[in-house]
Amino acid sequence: MKRLKEYSPWFAIVIAFLLILLLPVSEHKIHLATRILIFGLYAVAFNILFGMTGLLSLGSALFYGFGAYVTGMMTKSLGGDHFVYLLLFGALCSFVIAMPLGLLCLRLTDVYFTMLTFAFGQLAWGVCIKLYNFTGGDDGIQGIPRMALLESTKSYYVFVFLVVFLSLIILWKISKSPFGLVLNGIRQNRSRITFLGLNVYKHQLFAFLISSFFTGLSGGLYSGLDGSIHPNMFFWTQSGSIILMVILGGINNFFGPLIGTIIFILLEDYIGKTTEYWPFFLGTIMLIMVILFPKGILGTISTFIKGFSSKREIGNGCHS
Amino acid sequence: MDVILEIKNLNKHFDGIYVSKNINLKIFRGSLTAVIGPNGAGKTSLFNLISGYIEKDSGEIYFQGMDITGKKPETIASMGIVRAFQVANIFPDETVYDNVLVASISLFKKSVNFLADKYSFKNIREHTDMILKNLSLFEKKDLKASELSHGDQKILDIAMALTLSPKILLLDEPTAGMSPDERKSMVKVIKELHKKFNLTTLFIEHDMDIVFGIAEIIRVMVRGEIIAEGTAEEIRNNPMVIESYLGKEV
Amino acid sequence: MDISFLLSQLIGGLSTAMLLFLVSSGLSLIFGVGKVFNFAHGSFYLLGSYLAYQFINMFTNFWVGVVCATIGAGIFGMVMEFLFLRRIYGRQDEGGFQILLTYSFILIIDDMVKFIWGSEYKTIEKPEILIDQVQIGSIFIPKYSLFILIVGLLIAISFWFILNKTETGKIVKATAIDRDMLGLLGINVPLVMTTVFGVATAMGGLSGALAAPLRTVTPGAGIEVIIDSLIVIVLGGLGNFWGALLGSIIIGEVLAFGILWVPQWASLLNFLVMVLVLIFKPEGLFPQKKGGRV
Numbered sequence: 001m002k003r004l005k006e007y008s009p010w011f012a013i014v015i016a017f018l019l020i021l022l023l024p025v026s027e028h029k030i031h032l033a034t035r036i037l038i039f040g041l042y043a044v045a046f047n048i049l050f051g052m053t054g055l056l057s058l059g060s061a062l063f064y065g066f067g068a069y070v071t072g073m074m075t076k077s078l079g080g081d082h083f084v085y086l087l088l089f090g091a092l093c094s095f096v097i098a099m100p101l102g103l104l105c106l107r108l109t110d111v112y113f114t115m116l117t118f119a120f121g122q123l124a125w126g127v128c129i130k131l132y133n134f135t136g137g138d139d140g141i142q143g144i145p146r147m148a149l150l151e152s153t154k155s156y157y158v159f160v161f162l163v164v165f166l167s168l169i170i171l172w173k174i175s176k177s178p179f180g181l182v183l184n185g186i187r188q189n190r191s192r193i194t195f196l197g198l199n200v201y202k203h204q205l206f207a208f209l210i211s212s213f214f215t216g217l218s219g220g221l222y223s224g225l226d227g228s229i230h231p232n233m234f235f236w237t238q239s240g241s242i243i244l245m246v247i248l249g250g251i252n253n254f255f256g257p258l259i260g261t262i263i264f265i266l267l268e269d270y271i272g273k274t275t276e277y278w279p280f281f282l283g284t285i286m287l288i289m290v291i292l293f294p295k296g297i298l299g300t301i302s303t304f305i306k307g308f309s310s311k312r313e314i315g316n317g318c319h320s
Numbered sequence: 321m322d323v324i325l326e327i328k329n330l331n332k333h334f335d336g337i338y339v340s341k342n343i344n345l346k347i348f349r350g351s352l353t354a355v356i357g358p359n360g361a362g363k364t365s366l367f368n369l370i371s372g373y374i375e376k377d378s379g380e381i382y383f384q385g386m387d388i389t390g391k392k393p394e395t396i397a398s399m400g401i402v403r404a405f406q407v408a409n410i411f412p413d414e415t416v417y418d419n420v421l422v423a424s425i426s427l428f429k430k431s432v433n434f435l436a437d438k439y440s441f442k443n444i445r446e447h448t449d450m451i452l453k454n455l456s457l458f459e460k461k462d463l464k465a466s467e468l469s470h471g472d473q474k475i476l477d478i479a480m481a482l483t484l485s486p487k488i489l490l491l492d493e494p495t496a497g498m499s500p501d502e503r504k505s506m507v508k509v510i511k512e513l514h515k516k517f518n519l520t521t522l523f524i525e526h527d528m529d530i531v532f533g534i535a536e537i538i539r540v541m542v543r544g545e546i547i548a549e550g551t552a553e554e555i556r557n558n559p560m561v562i563e564s565y566l567g568k569e570v
Numbered sequence: 571m572d573i574s575f576l577l578s579q580l581i582g583g584l585s586t587a588m589l590l591f592l593v594s595s596g597l598s599l600i601f602g603v604g605k606v607f608n609f610a611h612g613s614f615y616l617l618g619s620y621l622a623y624q625f626i627n628m629f630t631n632f633w634v635g636v637v638c639a640t641i642g643a644g645i646f647g648m649v650m651e652f653l654f655l656r657r658i659y660g661r662q663d664e665g666g667f668q669i670l671l672t673y674s675f676i677l678i679i680d681d682m683v684k685f686i687w688g689s690e691y692k693t694i695e696k697p698e699i700l701i702d703q704v705q706i707g708s709i710f711i712p713k714y715s716l717f718i719l720i721v722g723l724l725i726a727i728s729f730w731f732i733l734n735k736t737e738t739g740k741i742v743k744a745t746a747i748d749r750d751m752l753g754l755l756g757i758n759v760p761l762v763m764t765t766v767f768g769v770a771t772a773m774g775g776l777s778g779a780l781a782a783p784l785r786t787v788t789p790g791a792g793i794e795v796i797i798d799s800l801i802v803i804v805l806g807g808l809g810n811f812w813g814a815l816l817g818s819i820i821i822g823e824v825l826a827f828g829i830l831w832v833p834q835w836a837s838l839l840n841f842l843v844m845v846l847v848l849i850f851k852p853e854g855l856f857p858q859k860k861g862g863r864v
Contacts, residue, residue: 182425188414
């Protein structure tokens with residue numbers, strides 16, 4: 001019974017995926033679903049750092065943009081056939097630059113950490129725009145090809161699903177691992193972790209690296225979505241949107257960010273169609289969420305349910 | 321009997337106020353020592369210095385013959401000097417089981433393992449189970465730590481420290497805030513652990529009954545200095561101690 | 571390059587610095603007293619610009635317009651603090667919330683501005699009396715820049731005076747140190763917070779209003795300003811009032827001279843400075859002793 005409960009979100013994801021794939025659904029909706037998957041991965045990866053380890057980065061977009069640009073630019077020059085392994089290469093590059101950045105940023109705590117990640121993110125944005133000859137600057141880059149196999153919207157959707165699903169499984173395992181428990185410990189009580197003989201800095205760095213890898217991966221996936229990338233992918237408001245998606249769904253649950261992403265992107269799509277003032281509505285929704293539902297959708301629901309049931313929940317959620 | 325911890329000429333001050341002044345002491349392996357004194361005497365600061373949490377101004381600390389001054393707190397903890405805290409220092413959102421599990425994971429050096437399930441290591445599980453059973457926390461293992469009673473939280477705090485198989489255990493006011501029954505069981509636990517594992521224990525306490533009841537050696541600190549050390553009898557009758565701390569009622 | 575040119579650049583930089591100071595000091599004040607990092611502070615600058623545009627046109631008088639804009643921004647700030655910010659004062663440990671709340675305000679205000687006034691550039695004329703330049707020796711200084719410099723200094727001095735020589739100032743400083751204690755002593759702490767917030771946002775609005783004739787009034791200005799202010803705050807130290815002044819001067823001059831020496835990368839210079847400061851001196855270049863914040 002417990003097994004079923006634990007595996008049910010995975011079933012739900014697979015079923016949702018199949019429904020969208022097999023039912024007669026417009027291309028726009030499939031495209032939307034692909035976007036949800038890409039940002040869902042970004043959000044869950046971000047939450048490893050935020051919800052689990054307690055580190056609020058305002059520069060996650062740096063790795064997102066970097067993955068997108070590495071994968072995108074190299075695919076454009078080497079050809080679409082190479083997309084798949086260039087995708088991994090982009091993620092790897094994000095992982096590599098996360099090392100010096102993590103080493104520097106993690107020396108600081110709390111607000112200062114957030115500000116330094118912000119500064120680096122903006123620096124990356126500025127550099128991307130300035131290197132016009134290399135990156136196309138403010139024009140961005142268009143026409144990034146995909147491999148012939150993944151040409152159609154549907155096939156790319158399936159590909160993205162497979163990559164994201166696999167990544168989610170890995171991230172899930174991480175959250176349930178000894179390392180994951182230590183990360184949660186760091187969030188709740190840094191000093192005790194130190195007194196238990198563990199180096200906080202080292203573990204935070206690993207979390208930073210892992211998070212950045214998958215963030216870069218999502219960026220690479222994005223580059224193949226519409227074949228176009230832009231320096232704004234590095235801008236801090238992109239990092240901000242992810243934070244919103246994560247908090248919307250609930251940071252204390254592994255799947256919370258995914259739920260938040262679904263809601264966010266669907267809202268963005270729907271409201272974006274009706275009005276050009278999407279930021280206004282987004283801001284208002286955020287305001288309501290922060291004031292009324294600080295635990296996010298999933299968090300609020302789970303507290304609600306706990307209030308009803310008399311049984312204690314046994315080791316559920318990503319951090320138990 | 322060998323000396324497991326030796327402190328030489330330790331000094332530490334904050335803005336001119338000495339929390340540790342000329343501290344010299346030797347702790348023998350397997351001893352049960354109490355550190356007592358009025359508030360602000362520098363007892364917790366001494367623990368902080370030993371465990372590496374704060375840096376000394378001058379002096380040396382030797383653990384099993386090795387100079388540990390200046391080492392990082394996590395290094396000192398993994399070397400075997402482990403502390404428990406005055407206010408229960410636990411992971412509130414995790415289950416009781418997982419709280420102890422973190423310590424086991426540290427002990428068995430599996431903290432960087434990021435792909436195996438945290439419950440999949442037999443030795444880690446067994447060690448965790450053993451600690452919980454020894455401290456009567458096993459029945460409560462699935463409760464969230466924040467849901468425990470205050471006394472149980474302190475026991476959990478100590479359990480976590482014990483999980484690291486310490487060579488020296490530093491207990492900071494282990495019975496603070498506990499009911500009389502909880503105190504009795506805590507004292508029993510300390511005595512048993514000390515006997516069973518020959519665990520060198522250093523504890524800070526304000527409850528004199530407990531101190532005189534179980535401590536083999538007592539050290540009295542006042543204003544950053546150790547003003548007396550000896551057995552319960554000696555300390556009880558030491559005029560300096562009586563004047564500065566105990567008063568005439570003892 | 572001759573001295574007079576350098577000097578006029580220097581003064582130009584100082585004038586930019588003053589505008590930045592008006593915004594950053596408010597930001598620093600809010601952080602020092604309320605422990606809240608008001609990400610949306612740039613949006614009050616923005617509001618100030620647009621309100622100035624509105625009121626100047628309505629009253630066809632520059633001075634009235636600027637004053638109204640300043641007051642308007644302050645009122646808006648107080649309302650925001652009263653309705654929303656209050657609820658998260660206790661929730662600092664849930665770090666994301668401050669950022670989210672203030673970030674949501676950026677989204678709301680910046681879009682609201684677009685909705686009310688449209689997204690095309692707006693321009694405001696400098697008042698007659700401040701057009702042209704003043705000549706001091708062989709240096710030419712735009713009258714308007716001088717005006718901003720003077721206003722900035724006056725405000726800085728008034729602030730210093732209020733904070734250090736008046737009862738009110740003492741209360742504000744005390745709130746920064748121990749809010750709860752102050753409440754127990756019978757001081758209406760919420761009122762203090764709201765007032766501080768209002769003053770801070772009013773200054774941000776003033777900056778926007780004063781800057782409006784110099785730069786065109788656009789919806790993107792809010793985000794630009796908050797980034798620069800953030801850099802100033804990091805340089806000066808969070809919550810450090812004088813640090814905000816010194817930091818503004820540094821950044822103002824970096825901007826002024828950066829454009830001369832490395833025009834291509836001038837705008838990135840600021841971020842580089844911020845990164846370097848955070849890496850080597852995160853407390854800021856002018857750390858204060860414990861116990862003295864605002």
